[in-house]
Amino acid sequence: MLKELRSALVLFAALAFLTGLIYPLAVTGLATSIFPDEAQGSLIERDGKVVGSQLIGQFFTSDRYFHGRPSATLGPDPADPAKTAPQPYNAVNSMGSNLGPTNKALVERVAGDVAKLKSENPGAPVPIDLVTTTGSGLDPDISPEAALFQVPRVAKARNLDEGTLRALIGKHTDARLFGVLGEPRVNVLALNLALDGAAAK
Known part of the structure; x- marks a missing residue:
């Protein structure tokens, strides 16, 4: 034994x-x-300071910046720690909303987002990735169509030429991996940092 x-x-x-x-x-x-x-988290630095990661989205709300996909991540409610509250792109709590297509809260949220986006760019169809969340809630990328849809708002807020912004989006659009895998995408943080650089010039 x-x-x-x-x-x-x-x-x-x-x-x-x-x-x-x-x-x-x-x-x-x-x-x-x-x-x-990649082993260090794909961190992005500006002037010696870490401003984010290429792998985790950030919550941009200003009209002066391109916005990413909605995020359904939650975190502790500051008013009541026993409850949760929306905390977009909370990397500690990666998750989707788990709400189905018939859920009233989801339908109302998407309808409200679509109405807001249509008011920003009335003549263009709203790209689906600007009103739907991902399974992780942390997606840092949007489609080129979603970035181009936001050009009129950003151009107006920054008093920039729309053609300049379209060229900037084209420059920051990543193609399919090996030409066949995935979809073309734009990293929102990288695009916004380039936007700040272009505006400073």
């Missing part, structure tokens, strides 16, 4: 050491050496 117990404990300790310490350190070291930027 003691012999079997000793063997089991030795095996447990060896496997815990290998899989709990050696393997994670080896994978982390390999990832850091091959993909240093």
Whole structure:
């Protein structure tokens, strides 16, 4: 009995050491050496200060900036910590809304968003990704169509030429991976940082 117990404990300790310490350190070291930027969170820096990540969206509300997709992430309610409240792009609580297409709250929220967007750009159809959330609630990208839809609002707020903004969007549009995987996309944070740079010039 003691012999079997000793063997089991030795095996447990060896496997815990290998899989709990050696393997994670080896994978982390390999990832850091091959993909240093991605292993550190794909952080974006400006003037030596981290302003965000390429992988996690940010909540832009000013008319002077391009807006990302709606986010359904939640966090503690400041008024009552026992409850939750909307906290867009809360990376600690990645989640979708889990609301179905017949849910009254979802239908009202989408209808309100569509009406607001139509008032900003009356002649154009509203891109679906500007009114729907993703499963993670953290998506940093929008479609080129969603970015182009926002051009009139941003151009008016910044007193910039719409053609300049369209060119900026084209410059920051990432194509399909290997030409076939995924869809063309625009990273909202990168676009807004470029927008600030262009406006400063």
